Amino acid sequence: MARLWNNYRYLILRRITQIGLLVLYFGANHWGWTILMGNLSSSIFLDLVPLSDPYAALQMLVAGAFLATDLLIGVAIITIFYLLIGGRAFCSWVCPINIITDAAGYTRKLFDIDRNQKKQPASRNMRYWVLVLSLIISAVMGITAFEFISPISMVHRGIIFGLGFGWAAMLVIFLFDLFILKNGWCGHICPLGGFYALLGRFSLIKVEHKVENCTACMKCVTVCPEKQVLHMIDKQSMPVLSGECTNCARCIEVCDDEALNFSIRKLAKTKKWESKNENNS
Amino acid sequence: MSENRPKTQKKEPLSDRRKFILDMARGVGIASIGGFIWSAFIDEATASGLLLRPPGALKEKEFLKTCIKCGLCVEACPYDTLLLAKPGDNKPLGTPYFIPRETPCYMCPDIPCVPICPTGALDKSSLVVDNKLDINKADMGLAVIDDEHCIAFWGIQCDACYRACPLLGEAITVVYEKNERTGKHAFMKPLVHANICTGCGLCENACVTEKASIFVLPREVALGRAGNYYIKGWDAEDEKRLENASAIKTTTKISKKSALDSLNDVGDLY
Numbered sequence: 435m436a437r438l439w440n441n442y443r444y445l446i447l448r449r450i451t452q453i454g455l456l457v458l459y460f461g462a463n464h465w466g467w468t469i470l471m472g473n474l475s476s477s478i479f480l481d482l483v484p485l486s487d488p489y490a491a492l493q494m495l496v497a498g499a500f501l502a503t504d505l506l507i508g509v510a511i512i513t514i515f516y517l518l519i520g521g522r523a524f525c526s527w528v529c530p531i532n533i534i535t536d537a538a539g540y541t542r543k544l545f546d547i548d549r550n551q552k553k554q555p556a557s558r559n560m561r562y563w564v565l566v567l568s569l570i571i572s573a574v575m576g577i578t579a580f581e582f583i584s585p586i587s588m589v590h591r592g593i594i595f596g597l598g599f600g601w602a603a604m605l606v607i608f609l610f611d612l613f614i615l616k617n618g619w620c621g622h623i624c625p626l627g628g629f630y631a632l633l634g635r636f637s638l639i640k641v642e643h644k645v646e647n648c649t650a651c652m653k654c655v656t657v658c659p660e661k662q663v664l665h666m667i668d669k670q671s672m673p674v675l676s677g678e679c680t681n682c683a684r685c686i687e688v689c690d691d692e693a694l695n696f697s698i699r700k701l702a703k704t705k706k707w708e709s710k711n712e713n714n715s
Numbered sequence: 716m717s718e719n720r721p722k723t724q725k726k727e728p729l730s731d732r733r734k735f736i737l738d739m740a741r742g743v744g745i746a747s748i749g750g751f752i753w754s755a756f757i758d759e760a761t762a763s764g765l766l767l768r769p770p771g772a773l774k775e776k777e778f779l780k781t782c783i784k785c786g787l788c789v790e791a792c793p794y795d796t797l798l799l800a801k802p803g804d805n806k807p808l809g810t811p812y813f814i815p816r817e818t819p820c821y822m823c824p825d826i827p828c829v830p831i832c833p834t835g836a837l838d839k840s841s842l843v844v845d846n847k848l849d850i851n852k853a854d855m856g857l858a859v860i861d862d863e864h865c866i867a868f869w870g871i872q873c874d875a876c877y878r879a880c881p882l883l884g885e886a887i888t889v890v891y892e893k894n895e896r897t898g899k900h901a902f903m904k905p906l907v908h909a910n911i912c913t914g915c916g917l918c919e920n921a922c923v924t925e926k927a928s929i930f931v932l933p934r935e936v937a938l939g940r941a942g943n944y945y946i947k948g949w950d951a952e953d954e955k956r957l958e959n960a961s962a963i964k965t966t967t968k969i970s971k972k973s974a975l976d977s978l979n980d981v982g983d984l985y
Contacts, residue, residue, distance in 0.1 A: 462790055463786070463789070463790050471787060471790055472785040472786060472787045472790070472833075473784075473785050473786055475783045475784050475785045475809075476783045476785035476787065476833045476834070477785065477787075478787065478831070478833075484833055486783065486833060487783070490783050491783075494780060494781065494783070494834070497780040498780065499777070499780040499781040499834070500781065500835060501834075502833065502834050502835040504833040504834075505783070505833050505834045505835075508833060563742065563745075563746055564749070567746055567749060567750050567753070570750065571750060571753055571754050571757070574754070575754060575757060575758070576776070576780055577757060577761060577779055577780050578780060578783075579753065579754075579757060581783070581784060581809070582756075582757050582760055582761065582807065582808050582809075583753065583756065583757070583760075583808075587784060587809060588802060588808065588809075591784065591786065591799060591801070591809055592801060592802075594786065595786050595789060595798075595799040595801065596798075596799070596801050597801065597802075598801030598802045598803040598804060599801070599802035599803035600801060600802050602802065603802065
């Protein structure tokens, strides 16, 4: 039991926050709770504090919409929050799609689909292309381009306000991740993830690797949904600096050697690492 | 096996420069495909001719770019009138709307759906009169009567829509007319006044015919437009538009000659 907790503690906590937030939002619409009203696009916390999706606001800005004060306050709060706890912490701790893509990833492993298709046909930088494209389309068409196709909002809104054919979006993402591309949606395409990855480069909470404890078992790399961020494993003691790390902490809990843990980033030190890396390359 | 056939030559590996150019071209190509499909989809998915928005909503084009699709207005509505468009509704995804025949807008005096909007897509200032919210300023649509199927136009007495109207006797009035068919009865015909009707849909909800014979349409759909070249000569306010008016001269093929010459010159006809 203790071992179970040790190996899955962050996963359990993540599922609790993901599902807990959904329950709070659901309760607001169905039972009139006022703890967290709205949805992930924009909410009101405790009947007072506005919270808003900064990427949606960015699309509104380039589409030429007027940005209201409440919206800007909400955007500022969310931006500062994810600057502190890690940009893509949204992806692994809040986003409901994460549950679907994690399930697809687990199924891939279960049926050895990973070993059958070793080559990944797409670049993980695609999400930044999609991000830029969404802003171009928003500007040209005067509309928030991603918000009208986002499966994240479709599913999240669906759970709170009624799903309609939203289940099809869930199934499409599951099958895409299962058969077409490993970590396909979250790790390659999602522009919201791309946006938070850019934000997360500057975030305060990072996973840190201690090379002296590492036994090079590579369990962390196997379990990581964004393997490229763990390039320092068994090579160098340093924090995971890439914004693409989702702070999901799977690497921390699978590590039996205390070689990985959360740390608060020391800004001065980080600079040193960055310049060192530049010199190496 | 012929010995003299030339051996297939091995191609030289691509130069870095060519590789770079090809990779860039591929990226731009894929982005264009994605961009056009994406844009086309959005263009279709945001076409919403017959959709009733909550009170205070901006003009549809502005509304679509400003609404963040959070559903706070839907949650604030005490009558569950407002719905959030979901996949399969064939309406712009995630935006609020209502169907009056199912649940109309009950015109709450405090308009809870509007001040809660974080983006101003539901514009509070459009509903303020003397520093107070006034739901009667709402402009969600306009009630339209199908006089073919409205039974009041048949001569059967019905004033369900008139009674249901929250602006009783203002937005809908009853016009009395002699019923020539019987010779001794009156028609009591409902008449909607476009400048007062808010489009709440209580009339549509109350209509007794199987399919409502009075129904709310978005104003842009329900109303025509006379064009600015018609001026009401009997209306002093409207006549003011003449003050800064200037003549518009259009030159066409026949306006090369003077009007009289052009009319007299009928030679080509015979």
